[in-house]
Amino acid sequence: QVQLQESGPGLVKPSETLSLICTVSGSSISDYYWSWIRQSPGKGLEWIGYIHYDGSTNYNPSLKSRVTMSLDTSKNHFSLKMTSVTSADTAVYYCARWAGGSNGSDYWGQGIKVTVSS
Amino acid sequence: DIQMTQSPSSLSASVGDRVTITCRASQSIGTYLSWYQLKPGKAPKLLIYDASNLESGVPSRFNGGASGTDFTLTISSLQPEDFATYYCQQTFITPLTFGPGTKVNIK
Numbered sequence: 001q002v003q004l005q006e007s008g009p010g011l012v013k014p015s016e017t018l019s020l021i022c023t024v025s026g027s028s029i030s031d032y033y034w035s036w037i038r039q040s041p042g043k044g045l046e047w048i049g050y051i052h053y054d055g056s057t058n059y060n061p062s063l064k065s066r067v068t069m070s071l072d073t074s075k076n077h078f079s080l081k082m083t084s085v086t087s088a089d090t091a092v093y094y095c096a097r098w099a100g101g102s103n104g105s106d107y108w109g110q111g112i113k114v115t116v117s118s
Numbered sequence: 119d120i121q122m123t124q125s126p127s128s129l130s131a132s133v134g135d136r137v138t139i140t141c142r143a144s145q146s147i148g149t150y151l152s153w154y155q156l157k158p159g160k161a162p163k164l165l166i167y168d169a170s171n172l173e174s175g176v177p178s179r180f181n182g183g184a185s186g187t188d189f190t191l192t193i194s195s196l197q198p199e200d201f202a203t204y205y206c207q208q209t210f211i212t213p214l215t216f217g218p219g220t221k222v223n224i225k
């Protein structure tokens with residue numbers, strides 16, 4: 001049974017760096033695309049980007065200058081770093097697995113709420 | 119970026135009703151369209167991929183359709199557990215984009 005679990009601080013100060021980890025169980029991280037998606041309060045879903053198992057990345061241009069994703073195959077997890085956060089980055093952050101192409105993201109974490117506030 | 123629109127933004131329906139949600143892409147995306155169900159505090163759930171393929175384990179009352187750049191999600195007989203918000207997503211080209219969502223409320 002595939003499970004994804006987000007972890008990280010729930011509160012980040014403005015201008016600091018948001019760091020999240022998604023731990024994957026039941027599926028090898030050495031396959032698939034591994035995505036981050038967020039939902040700001042009262043708003044819809046926003047794709048942040050993905051990292052492929054080969055280490056290649058693809059980020060949303062709207063966030064590209066502030067986002068870095070990486071993966072650790074030894075720990076079967078992948079991570080998100082977002083620099084210079086503001087209140088606009090307050091959101092529930094989800095990680096998800098995507099097989100690519102016309103497939104949907106078939107497994108998601110439950111999400112982690114991150115608030116940006118001093 | 120490909121813009122995704124959804125209609126309606128919300129609807130009220132009763133258990134047993136047939137419900138249809140429409141998603142439109144701003145340009146051709148083939149069948150690179152998925153549908154998700156979101157409930158507060160729960161992991162989003164993939165319902166439909168490749169426009170009309172039912173994800174494993176999803177009840178057959180969910181059906182996806184496509185015509186050009188218009189896509190539909192139909193719930194043939196609404197059940198109590200179906201009250202949620204539904205999103206479409208295109209995976210044709212990055213940045214991957216979602217529709218704004220359709221909230222299905224209890225009438």
